[in-house]
Amino acid sequence: GESVGLHLPTLSVQEGDNSIINCAYSNSASDYFIWYKQESGKGPQFIIDIRSNMDKRQGQRVTVLLNKTVKHLSLQIAATQPGDSAVYFCAETPGGGADGLTFGKGTHLIIQP
């Protein structure tokens, strides 16, 4: 079946470097994408979203890029800080989001001092 997935289960970066977390999706009907951050034992926290009519969206220290041609989504975190250590999930929903979100398995971002 169609699914959302992430390329790497774990990503280790040096504090202060930029982080790039990738996500592939296979449902061509998906038109809304969200990145969440989940710290251990807590619920997911919204980071940034993007709709399929956009290629790029920027927030505070984060940028989401959407490549519809290859069905690829990425989250870029600038100047990574220790507090960025968490599992990052991409989620997608097709058809205007009438149903719940479909989540990837997540990437664990580890910050090295």
Next chain:
Amino acid sequence: DGGITQSPKYLFRKEGQNVTLSCEQNLNHDAMYWYRQDPGQGLRLIYYSQIVNDFQKGDIAEGYSVSREKKESFPLTVTSAQKNPTAFYLCASSISQGNIQYFGAGTRLSVL
């Protein structure tokens, strides 16, 4: 203090027992959702409700039941038919379908 409140934080179920997880939101959101998260996995949708007195099955509804009698409340019952209930359960809400979903802190359910 607005948000989504899940209770209890930890819950234990005995064999053959039904247990109910609470989810309350004061965000005036129409849509509410229940997800299950297993270790090292993403979230899977159990049930969702777009409006009061209406709900739909998600991808893994078997062994679960819900109700939506009030806009702010969407309790999830894990029935004895759910043979592998141990997981982290997350409730979410959104202002309407197709918008950002905000999550509660979760309930961790274990079997005694």
